[in-house]
Amino acid sequence: MRVTFTVNGRRHEADDVWEGESLLYVLRERMGLPGSKNACEQGECGSCTVRLDGEPVCACLVAAGQAEGREVVTVEGLAAYARERDGTAGTGDLAPVQQAFLDAGAVQCGFCTPGLLVAADELIERTPEPSDADIREALSGNLCRCTGYEKIMDAVRLAAARSDAGGAREVV
Amino acid sequence: MQFLRPASWEDALAAKAEHPSAVPLAGGTDVMVEINFDHRRPTHLLDLSRIRELHEWETGGGTVRLGAAVPYSKIIDGLSRELPGLALASRTVGSPQIRNRGSVGGNLGAASPAGDAHPALLAAGAEVEAVSVRGTRSIPVEEFYTGVKRNALAEDELIRSVRIRKADGPQQFSKVGTRNAMVIAVCAFGIALHPSTRTVRAGIGSAAPTPLRARVAEDFLGAALEEGGLWSSGRTIPPAVAREFAELCSGACNPIDDVRGSAAYRRRAVGVMARRTLGWAWESYRATGNGSTTEGGAQCA
Numbered sequence: 502m503r504v505t506f507t508v509n510g511r512r513h514e515a516d517d518v519w520e521g522e523s524l525l526y527v528l529r530e531r532m533g534l535p536g537s538k539n540a541c542e543q544g545e546c547g548s549c550t551v552r553l554d555g556e557p558v559c560a561c562l563v564a565a566g567q568a569e570g571r572e573v574v575t576v577e578g579l580a581a582y583a584r585e586r587d588g589t590a591g592t593g594d595l596a597p598v599q600q601a602f603l604d605a606g607a608v609q610c611g612f613c614t615p616g617l618l619v620a621a622d623e624l625i626e627r628t629p630e631p632s633d634a635d636i637r638e639a640l641s642g643n644l645c646r647c648t649g650y651e652k653i654m655d656a657v658r659l660a661a662a663r664s665d666a667g668g669a670r671e672v673v
Numbered sequence: 674m675q676f677l678r679p680a681s682w683e684d685a686l687a688a689k690a691e692h693p694s695a696v697p698l699a700g701g702t703d704v705m706v707e708i709n710f711d712h713r714r715p716t717h718l719l720d721l722s723r724i725r726e727l728h729e730w731e732t733g734g735g736t737v738r739l740g741a742a743v744p745y746s747k748i749i750d751g752l753s754r755e756l757p758g759l760a761l762a763s764r765t766v767g768s769p770q771i772r773n774r775g776s777v778g779g780n781l782g783a784a785s786p787a788g789d790a791h792p793a794l795l796a797a798g799a800e801v802e803a804v805s806v807r808g809t810r811s812i813p814v815e816e817f818y819t820g821v822k823r824n825a826l827a828e829d830e831l832i833r834s835v836r837i838r839k840a841d842g843p844q845q846f847s848k849v850g851t852r853n854a855m856v857i858a859v860c861a862f863g864i865a866l867h868p869s870t871r872t873v874r875a876g877i878g879s880a881a882p883t884p885l886r887a888r889v890a891e892d893f894l895g896a897a898l899e900e901g902g903l904w905s906s907g908r909t910i911p912p913a914v915a916r917e918f919a920e921l922c923s924g925a926c927n928p929i930d931d932v933r934g935s936a937a938y939r940r941r942a943v944g945v946m947a948r949r950t951l952g953w954a955w956e957s958y959r960a961t962g963n964g965s966t967t968e969g970g971a972q973c974a
Contacts (some may be wrong), residue, residue: 502676520676520718521708542709544702546856556746556773562705562772564698566723613973620769641854642768664825 506568508532509578514566521553523550524568525560528575536615547643550616552582553573554555557623559642576615579622586626599621601660602653609647617643621657631661675717682804685831688717690806694827695719699727699742700774702767703783719831727778727833735839739803741832748777751816756837758793758844758863765789766849770856778832781817784824784883789816791884792863793846795876798838804831811836820878842866843957845950848878849934849942859934862922862946866954871895871904874948880926880939890921890947893961907959913950922947 504527505514509664523542527536528551528614538548542561549560552574560573574582583589583596593600598621601607608614622633624639631639636657645653677695679685689695695717707713711952715716721727727742730752737755739748749772753760759777766772766789780788781801791814799814803826814835817825826832844865850856861878873894874888897914898904923944928936 520674521714523705523709544767547768547770550770556769558773559702560699561709561771562771564676564705564708564718564720566678567680567698567701567720568720637768638854642770647758651897 502566504565504569506573508534509581511668518565520564520566520580522565523561524551524553524563524565524573527562527565527568530572534575536578538612538615540612544642545644546613547616547620548613550643551606552617552619552623557620566588576618579618583622596622596653597664598625598657598660601663602656603658605652605656607648607652607656609645613643613645613647617645617653621653621660624657625661625664629661629665631657633658677717677719679719679721680723682726682833685719685724686804686829686887688719690829692719697831699779700744700771700776701839702771702775703779703785705877710735710950721831732839736836738834739777739841740834741781743775743778744774744776747767750935755792755839756797756844757840758797758846758865759790760847761844762789762793762848762861765846765853765856765858765861771855777835779793781814781832781835784818784820784822784881785846786818786821787849787858787861787879787885789858789861789878792861792876792878793844794835794837794863795884795886796844796863796865796874797840798865798867798874798898799826799834800835803827803830803831804833805831809833809919815886818885820944821882831842832972840865841869843961845954847946847950847972849946859945860928860939860942861925861956862943862950864947864950864954868904868958871899873898873951875922877901877922877925877943879933880928880943882927885925887922887925889949890918890925893921894918894951907962909959910951910955915951918951919944919948932959935942937941 503516504518507591513532515527540548544559544562551560580596677688696715697719699921713888727740731738739888745766748763778788780790794814801817805940820935825939846863847863849859858879860880863876865874878884928939
């Protein structure tokens with residue numbers, strides 16, 4: 502079957518999609534967007550987290566046909582998505598949350614990073630000043646086997662603090 | 674495999690009648706796992722995600738008519754007042770990503786004894802609205818679970834909604850697992866106090882082939898509260914009564930040993946959860962002044 506949906510603001514189409522195929526497979530293998538990672542294929546690890554009509558979901562558990570006509574944001578589009586949302590004119594290649602992950606050393610092997618970035622960005626969008634409990638809850642569906650999560654916590658706190666400071670400057 | 678994408682509920686029922694082996698697909702948190710792992714190759718997938726009414730709820734009267742595909746995250750955000758037990762259970766489902774997709778209809782369709790919604794539905798009182806082109810029937814949730822991953826649906830039926838009694842008193846939920854997120858219950862327990870009928874209902878999950886009510890325990894506790902005049906006095910439940918309730922709940926279990934826990938552990942843990950959740954629920958019953966007050970307005974202690 503053919504599926505058509507929007508990914509990172511652009512209309513994408515894929516042909517000869519098998520009916521049982523996941524959104525993740527279509528993104529990675531048919532649309533050339535391998536940023537979302539394929540690991541557990543059962544919704545346990547969060548490495549494939551994308552936004553589907555704004556909601557963070559595991560792309561491995563969405564049937565490709567269910568994405569028909571919907572809006573998907575993947576890690577590849579996170580910087581542009583954040584720019585548009587935050588109204589920042591910056592031309593940087595990275596979303597604030599991506600920069601914070603780099604600055605805090607929250608990336609080791611990097612496999613879990615795309616999913617964590619999408620989940621963390623959505624948290625800060627929804628809760629600009631998250632508590633540690635908020636961060637832990639928002640990232641509870643994303644497994645990292647390298648970092649022990651402390652640097653990831655640091656990164657999310659840093660991203661939130663920076664976006665908060667940005668907001669405060671705008672108010673002034 | 675064929676991917677059926679009905680645009681309306683009527684179309685979905687017609688498709689299910691025409692293809693009884695079609696597997697309904699909403700959030701995909703169970704079905705897609707089975708497909709990804711090659712455990713299931715249905716001839717047809719019946720995508721219900723475009724059917725608006727399955728994603729909505731109605732709160733008129735004494736029940737909430739919860740659309741089968743309302744995701745857990747929406748239950749937590751929108752229904753914790755009407756359905757506190759189910760909202761608590763919803764919080765323990767998977768992760769944010771899973772709660773954005775998974776639904777009570779999916780829990781019922783899968784009918785896993787470990788489904789998180791079941792103990793809360795059993796405790797609150799609920800009926801499953803099963804619909805086919807032949808008509809609609811209402812199945813009490815107790816009768817809906819017929820075996821491990823088996824339910825009372827006919828092959829042409831789909832779940833339209835679950836009608837859940839609105840809380841008329843405190844409700845609690847507890848679940849045993851190895852961490853707070855992404856856990857399939859080792860066992861789970863839901864309790865609802867129903868002061869309007871002076872009854873207590875208790876639901877047990879993952880400790881028998883099906884989710885079940887602890888009816889003997891419910892009856893014992895109901896009688897003990899009545900005889901002690903506790904509904905009106907709001908006095909503390911005597912420890913011996915709470916202990917007996919816990920033991921009867923343990924006794925209602927018919928668990929197995931598996932990778933998540935042993936039968937003996939499950940039986941014991943259900944008893945512990947029963948005693949604790951009863952304590953929490955009764956404390957909030959007392960605290961909200963639902964017990965009778967003295968003439969001066971002060972609540973009896």
